[in-house]
Amino acid sequence: MADGAEAPVPKGEALNIVVKDATGNEIQFKVKTTTKFGKIFSAYAQKKNLDVRSIK
Numbered sequence: 001m002a003d004g005a006e007a008p009v010p011k012g013e014a015l016n017i018v019v020k021d022a023t024g025n026e027i028q029f030k031v032k033t034t035t036k037f038g039k040i041f042s043a044y045a046q047k048k049n050l051d052v053r054s055i056k
Contacts, residue, residue, distance in 0.1 A: 013033055
C-alpha cells in the first residue's frame with residue numbers, strides 16, 4: 001500500500017487495543033474485529049469504576 005496504511009484485518013481475527021487515560025495509565029483489551037466499541041467502553045468503565053457515560 002502506497003500510503004503506508006496496513007492491510008485490513010480479516011473478520012474474526014483478534015486485535016489488541018490499548019486504552020490510555022489522561023494520566024498515561026494503559027489497559028489492554030484483546031478483541032475480535034467484530035466486537036463493537038460500546039462493549040470495550042463498558043469493560044473499560046467497569047475496570048476503572050466509572051460511569052460509561054462519563055468517558056469518550
